[in-house]
Amino acid sequence: MNLQASAPDGASGGVSAVSSASPVSAASAGDSDDAIRRARACFVLVNPSHPGNVGSAARAMKTMGFGMTDGVLRVVVPRFGGPLAQEESIAFASSAIDVLEAARVYDSLDAAVADCSLVYGLSARTRDFAPPQLDVRDACVEAVGELAAPATRVAFVFGTERTGLSKEQLQRCDRFTQIDADPEYSSLNVAQALQIVAYELRRAFGVIGTRALDEERPDYASHEEVERFMEHLYEACVAVEFIQPAHPKKLFERLRRLFARTRLEREEVQLLRGLCKQMIVRSIRR
Template identity: 45%
Template sequence: MNTPDSPLIPSFAPVAARLRIVLVGTQHPGNIGAAARALKTMGLSRLVLVAPEDYPAEEAFRRAAGADDLLGDAQVVATLADAVSDCHFVMGCTARSRRVALEEHAPRQAGERAVHAAAQGGEVALVFGRERTGLTNEELQLCHAAVHIPANPDYSSLNLAAAVQVLAYELRLALLALQQAPVPEAPHPDEAPASHEHLEGFFAQLGDTLDAIDFHKGRTPDSAMRKLRRLYLRANLNEQEVRLLRGILADAQRMARLARGPAA
Protein backbone atom coordinates (compact mmCIF):
# COMPACT_ATOMS: atom_id res chain seq x y z
CA MET A 1 0.00 0.00 0.00
CA ASN A 2 1.32 3.45 -0.88
CA THR A 3 2.33 5.82 1.88
CA PRO A 4 2.42 9.63 1.70
CA ASP A 5 6.19 9.41 1.11
CA SER A 6 5.97 6.77 -1.62
CA PRO A 7 7.79 7.73 -4.85
CA LEU A 8 4.87 6.14 -6.73
CA ILE A 9 2.69 9.09 -5.69
CA PRO A 10 3.62 12.28 -7.58
CA SER A 11 3.63 15.52 -5.64
CA PHE A 12 0.70 17.74 -6.53
CA ALA A 13 2.55 20.93 -5.52
CA PRO A 14 3.27 22.01 -9.14
CA VAL A 15 -0.41 21.56 -9.99
CA ALA A 16 -1.58 23.45 -6.89
CA ALA A 17 0.79 26.27 -7.84
CA ARG A 18 -1.22 26.81 -11.03
CA LEU A 19 -4.48 27.33 -9.11
CA ARG A 20 -5.38 30.84 -7.97
CA ILE A 21 -8.29 32.26 -6.01
CA VAL A 22 -9.38 35.71 -7.17
CA LEU A 23 -11.44 38.00 -4.91
CA VAL A 24 -13.10 40.88 -6.75
CA GLY A 25 -13.97 44.16 -5.01
CA THR A 26 -13.91 42.67 -1.50
CA GLN A 27 -15.49 45.15 0.88
CA HIS A 28 -14.47 43.78 4.30
CA PRO A 29 -10.75 43.18 4.93
CA GLY A 30 -11.59 40.48 7.47
CA ASN A 31 -12.98 38.38 4.64
CA ILE A 32 -9.67 38.64 2.81
CA GLY A 33 -7.82 37.36 5.87
CA ALA A 34 -10.33 34.55 6.44
CA ALA A 35 -10.07 33.55 2.78
CA ALA A 36 -6.28 33.38 3.07
CA ARG A 37 -6.66 31.12 6.10
CA ALA A 38 -9.12 28.91 4.17
CA LEU A 39 -6.61 28.52 1.34
CA LYS A 40 -3.67 27.69 3.59
CA THR A 41 -5.59 24.96 5.43
CA MET A 42 -6.15 23.26 2.07
CA GLY A 43 -2.55 23.60 0.86
CA LEU A 44 -3.23 26.41 -1.61
CA SER A 45 -1.21 29.58 -1.72
CA ARG A 46 -2.15 31.90 -4.58
CA LEU A 47 -4.47 34.78 -3.74
CA VAL A 48 -5.24 37.63 -6.14
CA LEU A 49 -7.19 40.70 -5.02
CA VAL A 50 -9.00 42.83 -7.59
CA ALA A 51 -9.57 46.43 -6.41
CA PRO A 52 -10.23 45.61 -2.71
CA GLU A 53 -12.00 48.44 -0.91
CA ASP A 54 -9.83 48.35 2.23
CA TYR A 55 -6.47 46.62 1.90
CA PRO A 56 -3.91 46.22 3.35
CA ALA A 57 -5.62 46.38 6.73
CA GLU A 58 -4.87 45.12 10.22
CA GLU A 59 -8.18 43.25 10.32
CA ALA A 60 -7.13 41.14 7.33
CA PHE A 61 -3.95 39.96 9.03
CA ARG A 62 -5.77 39.35 12.30
CA ARG A 63 -8.36 37.12 10.59
CA ALA A 64 -5.66 35.30 8.61
CA ALA A 65 -4.64 33.52 11.85
CA GLY A 66 -1.21 32.42 10.67
CA ALA A 67 -1.71 32.75 6.92
CA ASP A 68 0.15 36.07 6.89
CA ASP A 69 2.52 34.73 4.24
CA LEU A 70 -0.37 34.32 1.78
CA LEU A 71 -1.48 37.89 2.42
CA GLY A 72 2.07 39.15 2.01
CA ASP A 73 2.38 37.38 -1.33
CA ALA A 74 -1.13 38.30 -2.53
CA GLN A 75 -1.20 40.09 -5.87
CA VAL A 76 -3.33 43.25 -6.04
CA VAL A 77 -4.58 44.32 -9.47
CA ALA A 78 -7.04 46.87 -10.82
CA THR A 79 -9.34 44.70 -12.92
CA LEU A 80 -10.48 41.10 -13.28
CA ALA A 81 -9.04 41.07 -16.81
CA ASP A 82 -5.62 41.82 -15.28
CA ALA A 83 -6.07 39.03 -12.72
CA VAL A 84 -6.81 36.31 -15.28
CA SER A 85 -4.98 37.48 -18.42
CA ASP A 86 -2.60 34.48 -18.41
CA CYS A 87 -5.25 31.93 -17.38
CA HIS A 88 -6.45 29.07 -19.58
CA PHE A 89 -9.57 28.28 -17.54
CA VAL A 90 -11.61 30.70 -15.40
CA MET A 91 -14.63 29.83 -13.26
CA GLY A 92 -16.84 32.41 -11.58
CA CYS A 93 -18.67 31.67 -8.32
CA THR A 94 -22.25 32.89 -8.55
CA ALA A 95 -25.28 32.38 -6.34
CA ARG A 96 -27.98 32.88 -8.94
CA SER A 97 -28.74 32.64 -12.64
CA ARG A 98 -27.58 35.58 -14.70
CA ARG A 99 -28.23 36.98 -18.13
CA VAL A 100 -24.76 35.72 -19.05
CA ALA A 101 -25.41 32.02 -19.66
CA LEU A 102 -22.42 29.89 -18.66
CA GLU A 103 -21.90 26.19 -18.25
CA GLU A 104 -22.61 25.61 -14.55
CA HIS A 105 -20.78 23.24 -12.22
CA ALA A 106 -21.36 22.01 -8.68
CA PRO A 107 -18.35 22.50 -6.36
CA ARG A 108 -17.10 18.90 -6.71
CA GLN A 109 -17.19 19.02 -10.49
CA ALA A 110 -15.61 22.48 -10.47
CA GLY A 111 -12.72 21.26 -8.33
CA GLU A 112 -12.11 18.29 -10.60
CA ARG A 113 -12.21 20.41 -13.76
CA ALA A 114 -9.92 23.04 -12.29
CA VAL A 115 -7.33 20.50 -11.16
CA HIS A 116 -7.52 18.64 -14.48
CA ALA A 117 -6.84 21.88 -16.37
CA ALA A 118 -3.94 22.73 -14.04
CA ALA A 119 -2.51 19.21 -14.39
CA GLN A 120 -2.44 19.79 -18.15
CA GLY A 121 -0.19 22.79 -17.56
CA GLY A 122 -2.79 25.55 -17.67
CA GLU A 123 -3.20 28.45 -15.28
CA VAL A 124 -6.60 28.27 -13.56
CA ALA A 125 -8.61 30.86 -11.61
CA LEU A 126 -11.67 30.57 -9.36
CA VAL A 127 -13.26 33.99 -9.07
CA PHE A 128 -15.40 35.28 -6.19
CA GLY A 129 -17.35 38.54 -6.28
CA ARG A 130 -18.35 41.21 -3.81
CA GLU A 131 -20.03 40.29 -0.53
CA ARG A 132 -23.32 42.07 -1.31
CA THR A 133 -23.62 41.94 -5.08
CA GLY A 134 -21.28 39.21 -6.32
CA LEU A 135 -19.84 39.41 -9.83
CA THR A 136 -21.27 41.75 -12.44
CA ASN A 137 -22.49 40.42 -15.77
CA GLU A 138 -19.45 42.02 -17.40
CA GLU A 139 -17.13 40.16 -15.01
CA LEU A 140 -18.96 36.87 -15.56
CA GLN A 141 -18.49 37.43 -19.28
CA LEU A 142 -14.76 36.97 -18.66
CA CYS A 143 -15.35 33.51 -17.15
CA HIS A 144 -15.47 30.23 -19.03
CA ALA A 145 -17.84 28.51 -16.59
CA ALA A 146 -19.81 29.17 -13.40
CA VAL A 147 -19.76 27.46 -10.00
CA HIS A 148 -22.88 27.34 -7.86
CA ILE A 149 -22.82 26.15 -4.24
CA PRO A 150 -26.23 24.51 -3.61
CA ALA A 151 -26.91 26.15 -0.25
CA ASN A 152 -30.20 26.02 1.66
CA PRO A 153 -32.65 27.92 -0.59
CA ASP A 154 -34.41 29.28 2.50
CA TYR A 155 -31.14 30.79 3.76
CA SER A 156 -28.66 30.87 0.91
CA SER A 157 -26.55 33.83 2.05
CA LEU A 158 -23.09 32.27 2.22
CA ASN A 159 -20.22 34.29 3.68
CA LEU A 160 -17.46 35.02 1.17
CA ALA A 161 -14.74 33.28 3.18
CA ALA A 162 -17.04 30.29 3.73
CA ALA A 163 -17.60 30.02 -0.01
CA VAL A 164 -13.84 30.13 -0.57
CA GLN A 165 -13.43 27.36 2.02
CA VAL A 166 -15.97 25.14 0.23
CA LEU A 167 -14.19 25.47 -3.12
CA ALA A 168 -10.72 25.20 -1.58
CA TYR A 169 -11.79 21.91 0.04
CA GLU A 170 -13.01 20.57 -3.30
CA LEU A 171 -9.72 21.57 -4.93
CA ARG A 172 -7.91 19.74 -2.13
CA LEU A 173 -9.92 16.56 -2.73
CA ALA A 174 -9.21 16.70 -6.45
CA LEU A 175 -5.50 17.25 -5.81
CA LEU A 176 -5.37 14.27 -3.44
CA ALA A 177 -7.10 12.13 -6.06
CA LEU A 178 -4.52 13.28 -8.59
CA GLN A 179 -1.78 11.64 -6.50
CA GLN A 180 -3.21 8.25 -7.44
CA ALA A 181 -3.41 9.04 -11.15
CA PRO A 182 -0.71 8.93 -13.85
CA VAL A 183 1.09 12.21 -14.38
CA PRO A 184 -0.41 13.70 -17.59
CA GLU A 185 1.95 14.57 -20.39
CA ALA A 186 2.28 18.32 -20.91
CA PRO A 187 0.86 19.38 -24.29
CA HIS A 188 3.02 20.99 -26.98
CA PRO A 189 2.95 24.81 -26.57
CA ASP A 190 0.89 25.21 -29.76
CA GLU A 191 -1.63 22.64 -28.49
CA ALA A 192 -1.97 24.16 -25.02
CA PRO A 193 -5.32 25.87 -24.30
CA ALA A 194 -5.33 29.48 -25.40
CA SER A 195 -4.75 31.98 -22.63
CA HIS A 196 -7.51 34.29 -21.46
CA GLU A 197 -5.65 37.28 -22.92
CA HIS A 198 -5.41 35.64 -26.36
CA LEU A 199 -9.07 34.61 -26.32
CA GLU A 200 -10.16 38.12 -25.40
CA GLY A 201 -8.03 39.47 -28.25
CA PHE A 202 -9.78 37.03 -30.59
CA PHE A 203 -13.24 38.05 -29.33
CA ALA A 204 -12.41 41.73 -29.78
CA GLN A 205 -11.26 41.07 -33.36
CA LEU A 206 -14.35 38.95 -34.01
CA GLY A 207 -16.59 41.80 -32.83
CA ASP A 208 -14.74 44.27 -35.09
CA THR A 209 -15.03 41.91 -38.05
CA LEU A 210 -18.77 41.41 -37.59
CA ASP A 211 -19.15 45.19 -37.57
CA ALA A 212 -16.97 45.51 -40.69
CA ILE A 213 -19.12 43.08 -42.68
CA ASP A 214 -22.35 44.58 -41.30
CA PHE A 215 -23.36 41.24 -39.82
CA HIS A 216 -25.71 42.79 -37.26
CA LYS A 217 -27.54 44.99 -39.80
CA GLY A 218 -28.51 47.57 -37.21
CA ARG A 219 -29.40 45.07 -34.48
CA THR A 220 -27.65 45.20 -31.12
CA PRO A 221 -24.52 43.02 -31.24
CA ASP A 222 -24.63 41.95 -27.57
CA SER A 223 -26.81 38.86 -27.97
CA ALA A 224 -24.89 37.48 -30.93
CA MET A 225 -21.54 38.05 -29.24
CA ARG A 226 -22.67 36.30 -26.06
CA LYS A 227 -23.70 33.25 -28.09
CA LEU A 228 -20.50 33.27 -30.12
CA ARG A 229 -18.41 33.54 -26.94
CA ARG A 230 -20.16 30.49 -25.49
CA LEU A 231 -19.66 28.56 -28.74
CA TYR A 232 -15.92 29.23 -28.92
CA LEU A 233 -15.37 28.70 -25.19
CA ARG A 234 -16.99 25.26 -25.47
CA ALA A 235 -14.49 24.47 -28.26
CA ASN A 236 -11.58 24.86 -25.79
CA LEU A 237 -9.41 26.48 -28.46
CA ASN A 238 -5.65 26.09 -28.32
CA GLU A 239 -3.11 28.76 -29.25
CA GLN A 240 -2.63 27.47 -32.79
CA GLU A 241 -6.37 27.43 -33.45
CA VAL A 242 -6.75 31.00 -32.18
CA ARG A 243 -3.98 32.15 -34.54
CA LEU A 244 -5.74 30.39 -37.44
CA LEU A 245 -9.09 32.00 -36.65
CA ARG A 246 -7.52 35.43 -36.24
CA GLY A 247 -5.86 35.02 -39.62
CA ILE A 248 -9.27 34.30 -41.19
CA LEU A 249 -10.74 37.36 -39.47
CA ALA A 250 -7.87 39.53 -40.70
CA ASP A 251 -8.56 38.45 -44.29
CA ALA A 252 -12.30 39.08 -43.84
CA GLN A 253 -11.54 42.59 -42.56
CA ARG A 254 -9.23 43.21 -45.54
CA MET A 255 -11.91 42.11 -47.99
CA ALA A 256 -14.45 44.32 -46.24
CA ARG A 257 -12.14 47.30 -46.68
CA LEU A 258 -11.68 46.50 -50.37
CA ALA A 259 -15.44 46.18 -50.83
CA ARG A 260 -15.99 49.64 -49.36
CA GLY A 261 -13.49 51.12 -51.80
CA PRO A 262 -11.16 54.06 -51.15
CA ALA A 263 -12.13 56.41 -48.34
CA ALA A 264 -13.92 59.50 -49.48
Protein backbone atom coordinates in the same frame (compact mmCIF):
# COMPACT_ATOMS: atom_id res chain seq x y z
CA MET B 1 -22.18 35.85 -1.02
CA ASN B 2 -22.93 38.09 1.91
CA LEU B 3 -20.85 40.78 3.54
CA GLN B 4 -20.24 39.16 6.90
CA ALA B 5 -16.70 38.26 7.79
CA SER B 6 -15.72 35.10 9.60
CA ALA B 7 -14.46 35.67 13.11
CA PRO B 8 -10.74 35.42 13.94
CA ASP B 9 -9.46 32.96 16.53
CA GLY B 10 -9.89 35.39 19.38
CA ALA B 11 -13.58 35.86 18.67
CA SER B 12 -14.89 32.33 18.32
CA GLY B 13 -11.97 29.97 18.77
CA GLY B 14 -10.24 28.08 15.99
CA VAL B 15 -11.24 24.57 14.96
CA SER B 16 -8.29 22.53 13.76
CA ALA B 17 -8.67 20.63 10.50
CA VAL B 18 -7.87 16.93 10.58
CA SER B 19 -4.52 16.41 8.91
CA SER B 20 -4.64 14.15 5.89
CA ALA B 21 -1.18 12.83 6.77
CA SER B 22 -2.46 10.07 9.05
CA PRO B 23 -0.41 6.83 9.40
CA VAL B 24 -2.83 5.07 7.02
CA SER B 25 -2.66 7.64 4.25
CA ALA B 26 0.67 9.36 4.82
CA ALA B 27 2.18 8.41 1.45
CA SER B 28 -0.82 9.40 -0.65
CA ALA B 29 -1.31 12.54 1.42
CA GLY B 30 2.30 13.51 0.86
CA ASP B 31 1.87 13.03 -2.88
CA SER B 32 -1.26 15.19 -3.02
CA ASP B 33 0.32 17.86 -0.82
CA ASP B 34 3.26 18.00 -3.21
CA ALA B 35 0.86 18.24 -6.16
CA ILE B 36 -1.01 21.11 -4.49
CA ARG B 37 2.24 22.99 -3.88
CA ARG B 38 3.18 22.51 -7.55
CA ALA B 39 -0.30 23.39 -8.80
CA ARG B 40 -0.93 26.61 -10.65
CA ALA B 41 -4.38 27.33 -9.23
CA CYS B 42 -5.24 30.82 -8.07
CA PHE B 43 -8.12 32.42 -6.18
CA VAL B 44 -9.39 35.82 -7.31
CA LEU B 45 -11.40 38.17 -5.08
CA VAL B 46 -13.16 40.90 -7.07
CA ASN B 47 -13.73 44.29 -5.39
CA PRO B 48 -13.77 43.04 -1.79
CA SER B 49 -15.04 45.69 0.61
CA HIS B 50 -14.21 44.03 3.93
CA PRO B 51 -10.54 43.41 4.78
CA GLY B 52 -11.58 40.70 7.23
CA ASN B 53 -12.88 38.61 4.34
CA VAL B 54 -9.53 38.79 2.57
CA GLY B 55 -7.79 37.68 5.75
CA SER B 56 -10.28 34.84 6.23
CA ALA B 57 -9.82 33.81 2.60
CA ALA B 58 -6.05 33.63 3.10
CA ARG B 59 -6.55 31.43 6.14
CA ALA B 60 -8.98 29.18 4.24
CA MET B 61 -6.44 28.75 1.45
CA LYS B 62 -3.57 27.88 3.75
CA THR B 63 -5.52 25.20 5.63
CA MET B 64 -5.94 23.40 2.30
CA GLY B 65 -2.30 23.86 1.25
CA PHE B 66 -2.70 26.79 -1.17
CA GLY B 67 -1.39 30.32 -1.23
CA MET B 68 2.16 30.31 0.04
CA THR B 69 3.64 30.94 -3.41
CA ASP B 70 3.50 34.27 -5.20
CA GLY B 71 0.23 35.26 -6.85
CA VAL B 72 -2.03 32.41 -5.74
CA LEU B 73 -4.30 34.91 -3.97
CA ARG B 74 -5.25 37.72 -6.36
CA VAL B 75 -7.30 40.76 -5.36
CA VAL B 76 -9.01 42.98 -7.92
CA VAL B 77 -9.46 46.65 -6.93
CA PRO B 78 -9.95 46.18 -3.18
CA ARG B 79 -11.83 49.04 -1.52
CA PHE B 80 -9.41 49.31 1.38
CA GLY B 81 -5.91 49.20 -0.16
CA GLY B 82 -3.74 46.11 -0.39
CA PRO B 83 -4.21 42.84 1.52
CA LEU B 84 -1.83 44.00 4.26
CA ALA B 85 -3.15 47.57 4.45
CA GLN B 86 -5.65 46.93 7.25
CA GLU B 87 -5.12 45.38 10.67
CA GLU B 88 -8.43 43.54 10.28
CA SER B 89 -7.20 41.47 7.34
CA ILE B 90 -4.05 40.54 9.26
CA ALA B 91 -6.07 39.57 12.35
CA PHE B 92 -8.51 37.41 10.41
CA ALA B 93 -5.68 35.71 8.52
CA SER B 94 -4.39 34.35 11.84
CA SER B 95 -1.26 32.35 10.91
CA ALA B 96 -1.69 32.86 7.16
CA ILE B 97 0.12 36.20 6.92
CA ASP B 98 2.47 34.65 4.36
CA VAL B 99 -0.50 34.15 2.02
CA LEU B 100 -1.35 37.85 2.30
CA GLU B 101 2.29 38.77 1.71
CA ALA B 102 2.35 36.66 -1.48
CA ALA B 103 -0.95 38.09 -2.78
CA ARG B 104 -1.10 40.34 -5.85
CA VAL B 105 -3.40 43.29 -6.53
CA TYR B 106 -4.83 43.96 -10.01
CA ASP B 107 -6.77 46.83 -11.57
CA SER B 108 -9.19 44.60 -13.52
CA LEU B 109 -10.54 41.06 -13.63
CA ASP B 110 -9.09 40.55 -17.12
CA ALA B 111 -5.63 41.44 -15.83
CA ALA B 112 -5.98 39.12 -12.84
CA VAL B 113 -6.78 36.08 -15.00
CA ALA B 114 -4.78 36.98 -18.12
CA ASP B 115 -2.34 34.07 -17.66
CA CYS B 116 -5.06 31.49 -16.95
CA SER B 117 -6.35 28.96 -19.48
CA LEU B 118 -9.50 28.07 -17.53
CA VAL B 119 -11.47 30.50 -15.36
CA TYR B 120 -14.30 29.47 -13.03
CA GLY B 121 -16.78 32.11 -11.87
CA LEU B 122 -18.58 31.39 -8.58
CA SER B 123 -22.12 32.72 -8.23
CA ALA B 124 -25.29 31.74 -6.40
CA ARG B 125 -27.45 33.39 -9.08
CA THR B 126 -28.15 32.12 -12.57
CA ARG B 127 -27.55 34.57 -15.43
CA ASP B 128 -28.57 34.85 -19.06
CA PHE B 129 -25.85 33.74 -21.49
CA ALA B 130 -23.66 32.52 -18.65
CA PRO B 131 -20.80 30.17 -19.55
CA PRO B 132 -21.27 26.39 -19.23
CA GLN B 133 -22.31 25.42 -15.71
CA LEU B 134 -20.53 22.93 -13.46
CA ASP B 135 -21.07 21.80 -9.89
CA VAL B 136 -18.15 22.82 -7.69
CA ARG B 137 -16.91 19.24 -7.26
CA ASP B 138 -16.95 18.56 -11.00
CA ALA B 139 -15.31 21.93 -11.62
CA CYS B 140 -12.44 21.09 -9.28
CA VAL B 141 -11.91 17.67 -10.86
CA GLU B 142 -11.81 19.34 -14.29
CA ALA B 143 -9.41 21.99 -12.96
CA VAL B 144 -6.96 19.39 -11.65
CA GLY B 145 -7.03 17.70 -15.05
CA GLU B 146 -6.40 21.05 -16.72
CA LEU B 147 -3.33 21.58 -14.58
CA ALA B 148 -1.73 18.53 -16.20
CA ALA B 149 -0.63 20.63 -19.16
CA PRO B 150 2.71 22.41 -18.75
CA ALA B 151 2.47 26.05 -17.68
CA THR B 152 -1.33 26.05 -17.53
CA ARG B 153 -3.06 27.96 -14.77
CA VAL B 154 -6.66 27.93 -13.53
CA ALA B 155 -8.53 30.59 -11.57
CA PHE B 156 -11.55 30.56 -9.29
CA VAL B 157 -13.23 33.97 -9.20
CA PHE B 158 -15.37 35.27 -6.33
CA GLY B 159 -17.48 38.42 -6.55
CA THR B 160 -17.99 41.28 -4.16
CA GLU B 161 -19.68 40.58 -0.84
CA ARG B 162 -22.94 42.40 -1.52
CA THR B 163 -23.78 41.51 -5.13
CA GLY B 164 -21.38 38.77 -6.22
CA LEU B 165 -20.12 38.67 -9.79
CA SER B 166 -21.88 40.89 -12.30
CA LYS B 167 -23.27 39.45 -15.54
CA GLU B 168 -20.34 40.96 -17.46
CA GLN B 169 -17.77 39.56 -15.02
CA LEU B 170 -19.32 36.09 -15.18
CA GLN B 171 -19.23 36.21 -18.97
CA ARG B 172 -15.47 36.74 -18.71
CA CYS B 173 -15.23 33.28 -17.16
CA ASP B 174 -15.09 29.93 -18.95
CA ARG B 175 -17.25 28.09 -16.43
CA PHE B 176 -20.17 29.11 -14.23
CA THR B 177 -19.74 27.27 -10.94
CA GLN B 178 -22.26 26.93 -8.14
CA ILE B 179 -22.04 25.47 -4.65
CA ASP B 180 -25.04 23.35 -3.72
CA ALA B 181 -26.89 25.11 -0.90
CA ASP B 182 -30.40 25.64 0.46
CA PRO B 183 -32.25 27.53 -2.31
CA GLU B 184 -34.08 29.51 0.37
CA TYR B 185 -30.76 30.92 1.60
CA SER B 186 -27.91 30.15 -0.77
CA SER B 187 -25.71 33.17 -0.01
CA LEU B 188 -22.27 32.22 1.26
CA ASN B 189 -19.63 34.44 2.76
CA VAL B 190 -16.72 34.93 0.32
CA ALA B 191 -14.25 33.13 2.59
CA GLN B 192 -16.71 30.28 3.18
CA ALA B 193 -17.18 29.79 -0.56
CA LEU B 194 -13.43 29.87 -1.11
CA GLN B 195 -12.93 27.33 1.69
CA ILE B 196 -15.30 24.90 -0.04
CA VAL B 197 -13.54 25.33 -3.39
CA ALA B 198 -10.09 24.88 -1.81
CA TYR B 199 -11.29 21.74 -0.04
CA GLU B 200 -12.75 20.29 -3.25
CA LEU B 201 -9.51 21.04 -5.09
CA ARG B 202 -7.54 19.30 -2.38
CA ARG B 203 -9.92 16.35 -2.56
CA ALA B 204 -9.56 16.18 -6.35
CA PHE B 205 -5.77 16.11 -6.07
CA GLY B 206 -6.09 13.28 -3.56
CA VAL B 207 -8.37 11.28 -5.86
CA ILE B 208 -6.51 11.90 -9.11
CA GLY B 209 -3.04 11.86 -7.58
CA THR B 210 0.20 13.38 -8.78
CA ARG B 211 -0.21 11.89 -12.27
CA ALA B 212 -2.48 14.85 -13.10
CA LEU B 213 0.52 17.18 -13.22
CA ASP B 214 2.53 14.86 -15.48
CA GLU B 215 0.04 14.03 -18.24
CA GLU B 216 -0.02 15.62 -21.68
CA ARG B 217 -2.89 17.99 -22.44
CA PRO B 218 -3.78 20.24 -25.41
CA ASP B 219 -2.09 23.62 -25.53
CA TYR B 220 -5.12 25.71 -24.65
CA ALA B 221 -5.10 29.45 -25.22
CA SER B 222 -4.80 31.71 -22.19
CA HIS B 223 -7.60 34.01 -21.08
CA GLU B 224 -5.70 36.99 -22.48
CA GLU B 225 -5.30 35.32 -25.88
CA VAL B 226 -8.99 34.44 -26.02
CA GLU B 227 -10.03 37.97 -25.01
CA ARG B 228 -7.83 39.47 -27.73
CA PHE B 229 -9.47 37.11 -30.21
CA MET B 230 -12.94 38.12 -28.98
CA GLU B 231 -12.06 41.79 -29.51
CA HIS B 232 -10.81 40.95 -33.01
CA LEU B 233 -13.97 38.93 -33.72
CA TYR B 234 -16.18 41.81 -32.61
CA GLU B 235 -14.29 44.17 -34.92
CA ALA B 236 -14.71 41.70 -37.80
CA CYS B 237 -18.43 41.22 -37.11
CA VAL B 238 -18.95 44.98 -37.15
CA ALA B 239 -16.90 45.30 -40.36
CA VAL B 240 -19.14 42.85 -42.24
CA GLU B 241 -22.25 44.34 -40.61
CA PHE B 242 -23.14 41.13 -38.82
CA ILE B 243 -23.34 43.18 -35.62
CA GLN B 244 -24.62 46.74 -35.38
CA PRO B 245 -22.73 48.50 -32.54
CA ALA B 246 -25.75 50.68 -31.73
CA HIS B 247 -28.04 47.62 -31.52
CA PRO B 248 -25.88 44.59 -30.76
CA LYS B 249 -28.80 42.56 -29.33
CA LYS B 250 -27.49 39.33 -27.83
CA LEU B 251 -25.46 38.09 -30.79
CA PHE B 252 -22.00 38.66 -29.38
CA GLU B 253 -22.96 37.30 -25.96
CA ARG B 254 -24.04 34.10 -27.72
CA LEU B 255 -20.76 33.96 -29.65
CA ARG B 256 -18.79 34.43 -26.44
CA ARG B 257 -20.70 31.58 -24.80
CA LEU B 258 -20.11 29.37 -27.85
CA PHE B 259 -16.33 29.80 -27.67
CA ALA B 260 -16.38 29.31 -23.88
CA ARG B 261 -17.87 25.85 -24.50
CA THR B 262 -15.38 25.07 -27.25
CA ARG B 263 -12.10 25.59 -25.30
CA LEU B 264 -9.83 27.04 -27.96
CA GLU B 265 -6.24 25.93 -28.38
CA ARG B 266 -3.51 28.43 -29.24
CA GLU B 267 -3.26 27.31 -32.87
CA GLU B 268 -7.03 27.58 -33.24
CA VAL B 269 -6.99 31.14 -31.91
CA GLN B 270 -4.32 32.05 -34.46
CA LEU B 271 -6.40 30.46 -37.24
CA LEU B 272 -9.56 32.31 -36.22
CA ARG B 273 -7.73 35.61 -35.91
CA GLY B 274 -6.47 35.11 -39.45
CA LEU B 275 -10.08 34.67 -40.54
CA CYS B 276 -11.08 37.85 -38.69
CA LYS B 277 -8.28 39.76 -40.38
CA GLN B 278 -9.46 38.67 -43.82
CA MET B 279 -13.05 39.63 -43.00
CA ILE B 280 -11.91 43.14 -42.07
CA VAL B 281 -9.65 43.47 -45.15
CA ARG B 282 -12.41 42.33 -47.52
CA SER B 283 -14.90 44.75 -45.96
CA ILE B 284 -12.50 47.66 -46.58
CA ARG B 285 -12.02 46.67 -50.24
CA ARG B 286 -15.73 46.61 -51.00
